[in-house]
């Protein structure tokens with residue numbers, strides 16, 4: 095997929111992102127980083143042909159999304175799900191096949207095999223008849239991943255797949271994505287939790303109005319790029335070959351004190 | 364007990380109410396799950412305007428009112444897409460204006476005040492053989508539509524935007540849904556009445572929702588509850604000598620309360636079973 099000088103956003107407001115230059119080769123695995131509101135979701139929507147493209151071009155598998163909406167696996171942010179809706183795990187997974195075999199009103203055997211095969215692989219086959227709300231956060235995430243994978247996509251877009259889950263669940267999810275990636279699925283995922291991806295992903299892209307940095311974590315995540323991405327002072331530590339990002343140590347009291355005593359932005363608060 | 368069924372008009376009315384109740388229950392599943400309850404309410408008022416206009420212009424009632432209802436639904440969609448106006452406000456404008464037009468025409472030509480009552484509150488005495496046929500035809504079409512479109516409609520109802528990303532033709536699903544909803548309201552108008560249709564659309568699915576977490580079961584239950592309450596409602600309306608629309612709605616409301624009590628009891632039983640298991 096490729097973005098060439100793309101400016102994208104929504105009708106009636108200025109572009110959220112502009113001057114985007116980004117190429118992800120087949121087989122890539124990329125984490126989009128940025129604070130809330132940076133435009134991570136908007137970038138995914140651009141690739142789906144669901145955001146307004148003001149300028150430039152967005153190509154998926156060589157074809158412009160303006161011409162034809164691409165078929166990719168999409169896992170929305172869990173917050174966007176209607177949890178009161180009466181659907182079971184298997185009904186959600188089967189949705190991934192809703193557009194296949196269009197001449198048949200019901201799901202054909204191949205559809206069921208695809209959906210159930212994925213549920214089995216993701217370890218949620220035993221929960222097939224459960225309502226989607228009766229699951230843990232990690233299981234819920236896997237239900238929607240199963241739906242995406244049931245449509246056998248070559249490109250998988252995930253919006254905040256590791257948000258709000260514990261470390262073990264997050265690690266499991268990222269390992270799963272790694273396995274999929276090794277089997278040839280191109281993956282682009284967003285997150286605002288830096289360390290979740292820094293330790294696992296081969297490539298990160300920092301977003302804030304445009305691409306701020308792009309590359310392997312250890313090159314892309316520097317205090318300068320993080321400052322431009324998050325607007326905050328962050329420290330980067332190399333530890334046993336891993337890149338770790340932490341907050342700069344300061345006490346609120348100390349910061350307030352130094353400001354009051356004629357710090358750089360006195361009176362700004 | 365079966366005395367009213369000796370009268371042809373009652374049999375016709377009962378058939379119409381059963382079918383209309385089931386039909387409203389079926390379409391209501393989608394209305395409720397898409398959180399469009401107010402659309403059903405608004406659309407029935409808009410269609411009343413269309414019915415009066417078709418009557419005044421001597422256009423076929425079913426065609427005129429359906430076309431009017433469909434146009435209103437599309438107008439609501441259009442207005443709501445201009446994100447500056449919320450959908451609820453758009454519905455308020457479109458449907459109340461349409462309703463006002465109907466009332467204005469009626470007050471100008473005082474000749475049909477009697478059918479005005481029937482249109483507002485439902486009157487099974489006025490149901491003719493043609494009306495029953497129309498309801499049966501729409502019921503058959505809706506049942507076939509729901510069956511054929513099942514997987515696409517389910518996804519579109521659950522998450523319209525993502526369904527579009529997965530290649531589901533959501534614009535078509537939405538348009539056909541609006542058309543069906545308009546047709547359902549038009550054919551149910553006579554039996555249930557403008558002011559009662561919204562309740563007939565909303566109560567059965569909410570009742571069904573209390574009883575199950577499964578979409579397929581909810582659809583069947585809601586249709587069944589709607590049909591049962593339609594039949595029970597006209598039967599009660601005969602014995603209590605009240606208008607059929609309110610009677611159907613009151614029966615549905617009782618069913619809803621019963622389901623509410625049952626689900627509360629069930630949760631309590633489950634909780635106490637869990638506690639006693641804990642103790643042993």
Ligand SMILES: Nc1ncnc2c1ncn2[C@@H]1O[C@H](COP(=O)(O)OP(=O)(O)O)[C@@H](O)[C@H]1O
Pocket residue numbers: 104107110128129130131132133134135136137
């Ligand atoms: N449907 C929309 N219409 C208009 N503006 C939107 C819409 N969705 C998001 N935005 C705006 O676009 C900006 C980026 O949002 P988003 O892409 O969701 O950020 P992120 O996913 O990085 O948190 C925000 O300022 C948000 O207010």
Ligand SMILES: [Mg+2]
Pocket residue numbers: 134135136171253
């Ligand atoms: Mg987002």
